[in-house]
Amino acid sequence: MSDAAGISIGYLAERTGLAVSAIRYYEAQGLISPWRNAGGQRRFMRADIRRLSFVMIAQQFGFTLPEIREHLAALPGNRTPTPEDWAEISLSFRQHLDQRIETLQKLRDNLDGCIGCGCLSLPKCKLYNPEDRAHSKGSGPRYLMGDRPAPQSSI
Template sequence: MEGFFMAVQTGLTIGEVAARTGLSVSAIRFYEGRGLVHPERSPGGQRVFLRSDIRRLSFILIAQQIGLTIEEIGQLLSSLPDRRTPTKRDWTRISTAFRHLLDERIALMERTRRKLDGCIGCGCLSLKKCQLYNPEDRARGLGTGPRFLLDDVSVVSTES
């Protein structure tokens, strides 16, 4: 109980956290509701954030800007401690997983850039090319959506 009162005395209000992170108060409440931050409550019921929550919220902001979902962000943050400032080792662990997701996103973006002017198929931009690359809509066997882009497939075999 003594640790809680120390956190309340040294903690930050939601308004202070919003000012430090650039996030709106409602966004911080949303992230709390999704379990991404875990503020304590003061005896009066106010949220009290640790300074380490600023880092967590900043990470969330960056991760969302590169396209990670709330679920992906939650999975990454789940390995961090909730009630103490993460150590360098903690952040190294999360950065390894984050780097993997970034590499996947970068590869997808590079494939998209390479194929942007041609077929990103099939949801087809060129019916003439599609007759050559995807005869009889054989790409449907690869799954739904733009399979040539998502799977980095360039040509569908013309064999049955």
């Protein structure tokens, strides 16, 4: 298969292990950009094999499709990442993964206790989150997300 002629969606599916419907979905999401040949068939760049592999790996890291599209759009000419590009992207991935690891460790370490959600449904919450003070820091499990409770005054 020559690069000028492009590759078929079937060949792309075979090489990536993705279903044809998944490839069409990724196309609709703007992650790959095929063209149509004279017969109206979709044709893809060989680099799309690596682009879709990148998408699958990034999804396993927990990135959303809009985040993945943003990384791919930053590449010149919609090309596959070079080693230099990957080094830059991987720094962002590392920061994202470090945050997820920290959150998972906090969750693991606090499974048997209050996670600071502000629900006041446990008697323990009256000690850790009196009057739902965690809510003032924002939505969600604030203490699990890194916020700390305000020091309580002694009576």
